[in-house]
Amino acid sequence: MTDDIRALTARLAEEPGSLAFLELAEALRRRGQLDAAYKVARGGLTRYPGLADAHDLMARVLSDQGDLAGAFDSWASALQLDPMRTSALKGIAFLYFKAGDPAAALAHLERALEVDPDDVSVRQAIGRVSGDVRRGGATASQTSEPPTGPTAFEPPESPPAPGPAAPVPQAPGPFDAVDGDRSGLLLVDAHGLRLAGRLRGADGDAAGDRVAAQLAGVSREAARATRLLGLGAWHAIAVESPDGHLVLTQASAETIVLAARDPSLPLGRVSMLADRAARSARTWLEAQG
Amino acid sequence: MTETQTALDRVTRVPGVRGALVIAAADGLVVAEQLMEDVDGQAVAALAGSLVLRLARTAESAGLGRPRFLHLRGDAGSVLAAPGADDLVLVAVVGPDANLGLARLELLEAAGRLA
Amino acid sequence: MKALEPWVVDPLETFLAESAARLTLLMTSSGQVVAQHGFSRSLDVMTAAALGAGIVASTEELARLTGAGRFEGLVHNGQRQSCLLAAFATPRGRWIGLVVFGPETSVGIVRLFFDQMVHQLVAAAPRELAPSAPMLAENFETELNASLKALFGR
CATH class of the missing domain: 3.30.450.30 (Dynein light chain 2a, cytoplasmic)
Known part of the structure; x- marks a missing residue:
């Protein structure tokens, strides 16, 4: 177990009602511990059914687990709670694209771009999906390989988790200027x-x-x-x-x-x-x- | 005079003390109070109760045992707290020139008598 | 968090951040939901609003009968969650707040910041007169349904 996951686990154990589950589940997901991430996200959702972040998180976990229908429902719930949530719009667009419906994917991406015109990943995805729409719907589901490359349309990633802080150098340390015993x-x-x-x-x-x-x-x-x-x-x-x-x-x-x-x-x-x-x-x- | 009233009376007689309360820490509610007009008892009980519980958990995690005295120091005064029996905590709000040493001793003495 | 009127947003957001409340519902005494946080289904809001308004009406009547004036609030303590229900006066009429909170906070903290939110709402409320329709059962249901539609888009 890494330090950040250990610290987040301790924090969540101490304050089960806190929002630490968001960071913990995301950290577990990023490490590929999807079952553990699912359990943590599920627990958080039970406690915070009205939190759009929790539904968004669950959608990412389910998407990684391959449960695309479940991911769709979770992103839809996140959008219901927060219609301006670009990560959910991108997620749903990705699922439509995977399901062979580039027009619906494009509609969601365009909504995401309206919300955040500076999101470069949305512009790239629109470029990729627009091509499919013009070609009459050649989609990921109809090709043998998923789209790859720099303009490939991929599921949304969450922003970097806030903790842990930057690595602390071993020397010099923050308490070097303290005379005597520095333990404690x-x-x-x-x-x-x-x-x-x-x-x-x-x-x-x-x-x-x-x-x-x-x-x-x-x-x-x-x-x-x-x-x-x-x-x-x-x-x-x-x-x-x-x-x-x-x-x-x-x-x-x-x-x-x-x-x-x-x-x-x-x-x-x-x-x-x-x-x-x-x-x-x-x-x-x-x-x- | 009840033990609680005696405790509040002793603490508020210390120079610089602007008020004293007995609070239920877990609920953050006032049980008894003796305050100057400008001290908001409801706010003291809620905020001090929350801090006392958090710091008690911290001290126990550090292996130091249950706290018997806490001091939150601000620019313009302090909050002092001495946990007593059960969930009760004796709290004092003091000005910047208060005799902190005497206030601490009175709080520790009085908190031991809270039931 | 969702609110029907923009001036409610800041006071409610401050309250949510400071109190760590899990669910919050603000409604008029005639059942119109003004804002909600934490509810994911309109059915839950509808039930909570109806029950909350009913409980407040009952306790206020009880207070009147017993000469207690007005009760300031009602707290139900639970093992895992507790609930505060309190009515308060605003320039837009009498409103009701329903707050569900867990052991990560306390009734003292919730009450403290609830009172602060009430002060802020009173200060922020536009001064034009609120509609004064009688609180009849059919009005209650109509207003509740209208506000739910606005809050949940259904």
């Missing part, structure tokens, strides 16, 4: 993915991933709380527990730093450590561009 420091992005650092103990990386997954959206939630309560911008969150303390602080708009220490270190000192780690991470993030 984590840099986490807004999607709950661990960018760097690890927690203490043998299970450090896995625990770090679990904790990072819990922190998805925490920055937004903290900002919302301080804003609505008239407390301005948020700076830090400190948590004191029987077996240790942790402090969260922002390194950038999209990332937070977590510092965790055992309870022998006073909470105030953990806050100072978190501030230093955040400054160090900020410098590192700026250097990454």
Whole structure:
């Protein structure tokens, strides 16, 4: 299992009601794990029957599985919920093309082009399908080979998944400027993915991933709380527990730093450590561009 | 005076504290409150309850156990929270010049008495 | 999310983003569905609108009989999903909100941002007078069907 799928799985397990299923199912589909992708997409659809993204996702999975009728129904549902959804228009056009109806395919592609005139793939597909229409309907289903080549008409691909973030170089690291023990420091992005650092103990990386997954959206939630309560911008969150303390602080708009220490270190000192780690991470993030 | 009222009274006597509440964290609802006029109890309960639950999950994932004190620090003040028995949490909203150390001690002491 | 009138969109989108509600239905007390999020079938909207309007009418009558004035809202807590049903005044007349939410959020959060949405709707509503047809059973069904057709294109 890759890190991104593991992190997304952890996130979905922790927050079954979240929309993480969209990213997870798409990541599984892209890896060719179609049965797993189908199960995740099915679960998400059950929970969010009114979400056009979920129907669109299911259509892509079914299309990859070869269930073209099922894919058609799913794209039709996505369109019913969101008539401007170009991915669904392209998907249905692709299925009409495969079924030997280039005129219907062309009609859907033209609708997609009206919605997004800058979509180059739609223009290419229109060029390809128009030729078939002019030739009187020679279609993919009537040829022995599916269309290939640079102007071939292919099913729509989803946009790149938002996570995981760019690979993190091993050295220098975001906490290099922090003196002393750097374990127990984590840099986490807004999607709950661990960018760097690890927690203490043998299970450090896995625990770090679990904790990072819990922190998805925490920055937004903290900002919302301080804003609505008239407390301005948020700076830090400190948590004191029987077996240790942790402090969260922002390194950038999209990332937070977590510092965790055992309870022998006073909470105030953990806050100072978190501030230093955040400054160090900020410098590192700026250097990454 | 009930234990809850005593708890709220002790916390609100700390300099800089603008209000204290007992909330049901899972529902994000007010159980009891003692607030200055400009503090919205419904908003504090909802927002603090949500953050407390999320941070409790985070602390437990990190192997630190159930939190006993939380502090959200903003430009113009802070929210302090001390989970008590069951789902109850004692919450204080404090200004930027509050005595945080004293407020923390009072919250920890009072939260231990919540039933 | 779909709304019959454009000025409803921003307040409702903010509410959906902040509250993490799974399903939301806004309707007039005469059954016209103003906006919906999360419903995939018009039949579900029709049933929910009819039941919601009926429950609000019953509880408001109960409040009147018991001298309680008006109830602010009604929450049904479930194991997997809960439901908030609340009526509120707008410049376009009395509206009803029905919100279904799960354990990823809380009744406090939903209520907080529901109230915020109500304020925003009141501020955004065009001030021209709403039609004041009596709330008869036949009007209810006619208006409901008309709004469903507009929302679902059926």
